[in-house]
Amino acid sequence: MNPFSYGTIVTEPYFFNRVEEKDKIVKTLKGGNNLVLYAPRRFGKTSLIVKAMKELENAGYFCVYFDFMTVYSKESFIKSYSRALFEKQGNLKKILRLFSEYVKGIKPVLSYGENGKPEISFTFSEMSISDDMLGKVIDLPEKLALKSKPYIMIMDEFQDIQKLNGENFENLLRSHIQHHQNVHYLFLGSRTHLLMEMFTRSNRPFYNSASVMGLGPLPKHETIEFLMRRFSESGIQIDKETSEYLMHKAGNIPYYIQFLASEIWQSVIDSGKKVDHEMIDESFDKVIDLKNDYYFEMYDRLSRYQKKLLHALAQEGRNIFSREYALKYHLSATSTTQKAMNGLIENGLIEKQENEYIFSDPFFRQYILRLPA
Missing domain, CATH: 1.10.10.10 (Winged helix-like DNA-binding domain superfamily/Winged helix DNA-binding domain)
Incomplete structure (x- = not known):
């Protein structure tokens, strides 16, 4: 089995390092503070958050992941945000009843697919969505949370909220979550310049509302050790200098390090040869040819x-x-x-x-x- 993984959420033993970053995320959220985590694409942000979520859930927190990439209107936000909350609940009928009593004008409907999996749909009794209706949905986590089991809302690609700025959505969201006592927020984004503007410019609603943390490249020494260990587990040798060359070719980006290492492994596993610069270059060029x-x-x-x-x-x-x-x-x-x-x-x-x-x-x-x- 290929010892390198990419393209999906990476977990042990494929996930490595990021211990310091994971600890900082957990400590900040446990301390009752909100956090912004920014990083370019392919830096392993989602895999890191999944690891942090597991630790937080083991500590008694209720973690909900929501992706703003799915949002293109107020209505789509209500549907996607509510589903993200519902999917984490043990008693769906209870949460549906609470939703119906608390959020007026929207009726959640529970049905079951052919595989028996529950499915949630929504019907709207009004033609337009009022700020009051939207605010009630935003406040749902606070309504559900307990002091003994606080919520952590993880909002991925949060900069995409700007798609709704014409509807004053950013101001509305900020005006509600600033009053939440038992919900802490982790804002993620890959378009770093947009995300940073949201939290560091004084004329923006979310200015200074969260600690800011960047996710940089993986430490060189630990990455070299990881590459050498994973190759050696398949009987393939690669020395420190060659590992460093592989990292350089991959732009020192976690996703592409694993991607290129995976391609190299496939090309040498049957021969058992020692990895050298020429093999790395050949695998690198092969990928470009395939993606031409x-x-x-x-x-x-x-x-x-x-x-x-x-x-x-x-x-x-x-x-x-x-x-x-x-x-x-x-x-x-x-x-x-x-x-x-x-x-x-x-x-x-x-x-x-x-x-x-x-x-x-x-x-x-x-x-x-x-x-x-």
Whole structure:
């Protein structure tokens, strides 16, 4: 069995390290504080949260996970948020009765699918959703929580709440949860610049409402040890320097480290050879070849100037708005570059880490480098 895992929530023994980060999450929420956790895509954020949730639930907390990516309207929020709460309840009929008594204008309906699994649907008695109705749904966790068993609401991709800003949703949510005494909130997001603006700008409703924590790359020493141990369990050797080279090729991003290691394992498991740079390069190139059509479609959708900027970023991602950078890569005015960069970030192709713009996918970066400039 392949000793490396990616593409799903990673648990033991595939999950490693992040002990310090997990402890900080648990300690902050146990202390009654709200927390913001931001990280680029593929950094293992969800796997870390699942591990923290298990520890919190063992300590007596009631944890509910909700993903804002599913939200596109007030109605969709009510349905998805309520279902997330219902799915964690032991007595569905009791929670449905409480919901009907507390939230006027919305009737939850319990039915059972062909497999016997309970399914919840909602009927709305009014044409429009009032702020009072929405506020009641937001307050449901506080209504359900007990001092002896507080709730922890985990809101993933929280920056997507801005899709409803035209309906003043951000203000409404903040005005309600600030009064919750037995519910603590963990806000997650991968579009870090948007999430940080929400919690660090003084004109935003959630300004200074939670502690802020970033999730960086995995520590080099522990990652090297993990790679060496997992390969050795299959009788495959890889030394420290080669492990470090694998990490570098994968952009030091947890998901892609496991992805590339998995591809290498498949290519050498039958031969039992020692992993070297050439094997890593071959596996890396094989992945690009397999994803060539996918990368072409991503690239083809971009504007001419975004393509030009991508080629420059594949070379280097620092000081990109400087005059020297523009001259070196034949770029236009700073405002034009900024607009193109915003589009690349919006599409999830580029992430900003401190003072550097990097590719979210290191394989896509190599694909760009293969293309004629």
